[in-house]
Amino acid sequence: GQNxxxxxxxxxxxxxxxxxxxxxxxSGFNGLFWYQQHAGEAPTFLSYNVLDGLEEKGRFSSFLSRxxxxxxxxxxxxxxxxxxxxxxxxxxSNYQLIWGAGTKLIIKP
Amino acid sequence: GAVVSQHPSWVICKSxxxxxxxxxxxxxxxxxxFWYRQFPKQSLMLMAxxxxxxxxxxxxxxxxxxxxxxxxxxxxxxxxxxxAHPEDSxxxxxxxxxxxDIEAFFGQGTRLTVV
Numbered sequence: 001g002q003n004x005x006x007x008x009x010x011x012x013x014x015x016x017x018x019x020x021x022x023x024x025x026x027s028g029f030n031g032l033f034w035y036q037q038h039a040g041e042a043p044t045f046l047s048y049n050v051l052d053g054l055e056e057k058g059r060f061s062s063f064l065s066r067x068x069x070x071x072x073x074x075x076x077x078x079x080x081x082x083x084x085x086x087x088x089x090x091x092x093s094n095y096q097l098i099w100g101a102g103t104k105l106i107i108k109p
Numbered sequence: 110g111a112v113v114s115q116h117p118s119w120v121i122c123k124s125x126x127x128x129x130x131x132x133x134x135x136x137x138x139x140x141x142x143f144w145y146r147q148f149p150k151q152s153l154m155l156m157a158x159x160x161x162x163x164x165x166x167x168x169x170x171x172x173x174x175x176x177x178x179x180x181x182x183x184x185x186x187x188x189x190x191x192x193a194h195p196e197d198s199x200x201x202x203x204x205x206x207x208x209x210d211i212e213a214f215f216g217q218g219t220r221l222t223v224v
Contacts, residue, residue, distance in 0.1 A: 031211055042115075042202050042218040043153070048211065087152065091211060097143070101152040 002026045004100035006088050011106045012078055020073045020086050020103045028093020034062050034073045035087040037102065043087055046073065075105075083107045111137045113205045115216025122193055122223055130188045130219045132203030138183035139205035143213060144176075147200045159186055193223040 004024045012018040024032070031050040035043035049055055049064035049071060061074040073086055088100040112135040122128050132142060140161050145153040157173075159165035159180035167173045177189040186205070190197055200220055206213040 033212070040200070040218075040220070042215040044215070045212065050211075095211075096158075097155075097213065099153050099155075104150075 002092065002098050004088055004090060004098055006086075006100045006103045008101070009104045009106065011108060012075075014078055014080060014107055014109050016078050017074065017076050018078060018105065020075075020088075020105065022071045022073070022088035022100055024069050024071070024088070024090045024098070024100075026090050026092045026098055029066060030091040030093065030095060032062075032064055032071050032091075033087075033089045033097070034060075034071075035089065037085045037087060039084075046086075078107050080107050080109070111135075111205075111207070111214045113139075113203065113214045113216040115203050115219055117219060118217055119220040120222070122221070124194055124223055125192055127189055127191045128193055128221060130190075130201055130203070130221075132186045132188070132205065132216050134184050134205045134207075134214070137205075137207045139186070140183065140208045141206045141213075142180055142186040143204045143206075144178060144186075144188050145202045145204070147202060147218075153202065156188075190221065193221070195223045197221065198223045 006022045034046040037043040047062035054063045059076045064071045085102040085104050087102045090098045114133045116131045142159050144156045156171045157165040157167045159178050165178040180186040202218040203216040204213040
């Protein structure tokens, strides 16, 4: 079966750095997305990785290792507005988007 | 990024009535549209995938006669919740993808409350 695992909840302090991990087992791989979702809102795109390595975009970076079936989202200089759920999603060989359950990130002052 | 508009943002309806939700791609042709449902504190659950001009493909456990999906044009798909019941109350989100595109763009979501 297809499976994506990410922690259910994480807590971090304002100004700090947090890493949210995602491991996946899917039938084929055509890329991995990270989305941010605030409560009551639709997800918003953060990053897309299809090749191994680190993609940096401002305070947010995303890493992918295809051989390990592993990705992480790194958030630096955390702000209170970063409190949200972070969703990992993989595109499989049929170009279907397989979603993780999401990681709720709580930022404390 | 491309823009997908979903309407209405929220709706309250009486049990037994039907509700239609629209999803429009404003600046690209959406050959594929996805409809999701999300219950509180849970992740997105794919309900169905529709390709323009074809019948929608429903996920296991989703009643196609209850959740009617129409994707008649390259810019519009609709989801109709028929004979709604309180247990259908949820957050419904559409996303749209163009031909050859990897990324799908999300609408704003619709909060449905059935009373």
